[in-house]
Amino acid sequence: MNTDKSHKTLKYMTDHFLNLKMMSPTLFYSVVNDLTLLANNSADDDILSNYDPEIHTPQFFINLLENLGYDSEGCPLDI
Numbered sequence: 001m002n003t004d005k006s007h008k009t010l011k012y013m014t015d016h017f018l019n020l021k022m023m024s025p026t027l028f029y030s031v032v033n034d035l036t037l038l039a040n041n042s043a044d045d046d047i048l049s050n051y052d053p054e055i056h057t058p059q060f061f062i063n064l065l066e067n068l069g070y071d072s073e074g075c076p077l078d079i
Contacts, residue, residue: 008056010067035065036072038056039072
């Protein structure tokens, strides 16, 4: 099993989650909650195990949330 998660770049993940938003808005909003936990260093090991801690720092997830139109607390930026 390939456990290398380095392909999960900011662009890759932004594109992935924007596609998810179009296909399943409900699931997307659940993911925003998880990303908010990751951005605030509050995620549990279940969520953390999906990411490479060398690359996927809290700042990475803050940047990802901003790319998706949210702040680090998961609030839409356009409000």
